[in-house]
Amino acid sequence: MILEKKKAFNDFALSKGLRSTRQRDVILDVFLSTHQHISVEELYLKIKSSNTGIGHATVYRTLKLFAESGLAREILLHDGQTRYEHVIAGEHHDHLVCTKCNSIVEFEDETIEKLQKEIAARHGFLIKSHKMEIYGYCAVCKQL
Amino acid sequence: MILEKKKAFNDFALSKGLRSTRQRDVILDVFLSTHQHISVEELYLKIKSSNTGIGHATVYRTLKLFAESGLAREILLHDGQTRYEHVIAGEHHDHLVCTKCNSIVEFEDETIEKLQKEIAARHGFLIKSHKMEIYGYCAVCKQL
């Protein structure tokens, strides 16, 4: 699974004439080892802590590449930090975002997906992707 | 309709102990006169062009107030500019966004709303708002 993703990114790199570098390997490894929704800063700190001496700009640049390659997806919350999540082929999940603690719970709902298709069909619309985010307070924060 | 919105904002202001000022009136007028998804900068320029001498900071502050009052909603696209859209009372619409011509069709679906509530309940989550965007090609563009 991780190997597949590495291969997928290598293929992308090849097709774009990009070169294979130590930095990209490290960043890809760290990204793949993380869980959902990591911010660039978090990833940068994770990498920094392993003393690989990779710069800020490179992390930003490389994550943009991951997004472009289809490996990752940019997500924008309302805290001014861009986050990246893993794109899992053939799977789509949506988000419950807590606006107090910024935690994110993922969910998937077949029926909603089906309704989306119906709505799109009704408008002659061809779906490429979609995004659904529910904002509010998570189970913990709503009690505070 | 516009008058109702003004009244709604005044009520909100009153309940929060906010004062009625020339600047807020102007910004509200301009905001209400715009169509969907205006960025703060665009709104600021619109206001500036009418020589009312309202500052940058005030526009930002006031739009945040509008959002807080329920009059407007913050939306984040991927261009680093925060935009605001109109919130229409008792209506929630989602978006079909055409990635070719950038047209936006709005829709509403009761069943999806209901499913969202169920999912939230299942996670002990308290919904404050939500956002759903379906990306793809509109009826016109998909034929090109």
Add this chain to the structure above:
DNA sequence: CTGTAAACTGAAATTGAATATCAAGAGCAT
């Protein structure tokens, strides 16, 4: 193996949106 052209990196500078500061000004109750 080289040599070389092009891509890559990273420290530092820069950009740009958004917010904070704070003195001057304005709304509002009495």
Add this chain to the structure above:
DNA sequence: ATGCTCTTGATATTCAATTTCAGTTTACAG
């Protein structure tokens, strides 16, 4: 009007993200 508090706006500041650019590394042809 008086006084209290909210509001404003020029400016400074913050902070994520991008650009710059000189030095480095990669890929590849010869």
